[in-house]
Amino acid sequence: MSATGRGAAAQSATADREIVISRVIDAPRELVFEAFTEVRHLSRWWGPEGFTTTTQSFEFRVGGEWDFVMHGPDGTDYPEWITWTEITPPERIALLHGESRDDPNAFESVLTFEPDGAATRIEMRTVFPSKELRDEAVEKYHAIEGGQQTLSNLAAYVTELLRKGAES
């Protein structure tokens, strides 16, 4: 615990139950934001390589829902449900993400879009209700991607390494 948590010591009070991912995309902010607003866009990029989605309903507004199934490359289906809690074009989207409307473990992600020269920096900050749920999500998404071959060599390698290490 102390060894793995050291790097996050100076972070916010939620540091042990949040995950922050950021990325610079070489495109104007309006365009990047737009890719989050319509299902015809989202279905083109949501999920890792090899994943597809089937949408049951989609209504991009505060309180609206996106009800869909994500299909893994190995044929496994994952029910997904999203509702938006804040939409401020082209700056910010907050959403609640779970497996269904009644999912008690749904978690909130806040996406911010900031201009970075001619490019756009996206930051996705996800705060889980507890550290346990954060760890659970990490494991769940491990499982989702378990069959994937598109991962970087490093990822495959480290996962294997960890498994071997745990056995010894």
Added chain:
Amino acid sequence: MAAMARAATTSDAFNAIAEPQRRNILALLRAGERPVTDLAEELGMSQPRASKHLRVLREVGLVRDRKAGKQRLYGLDARGLRPVHEWTGGFERFWNESFDRLDAYVQDLKQAGQEE
């Protein structure tokens, strides 16, 4: 002081495994514990060089060592790999790969917009 400066650049697992030779060492240790002489020979490096890499890996908690008779055996320490595992796998990898696709898709949109 020299030791401190070195520690600062390799103080976490991510920095430590950025070095290809250190990844090679970790790969060899997957099969089980090995003495430094074995590792050095297998990787075609000098023993002091291998020892230096092992020290870095041990400092960040990726490798542990123990005495076995006259030898010192090095093995993987899974605890140190956990942050790397979390980063490269699961939720974050899901999103990093999604953002890869988003990036490619938005480039298409951008180009389509310019051609209109």
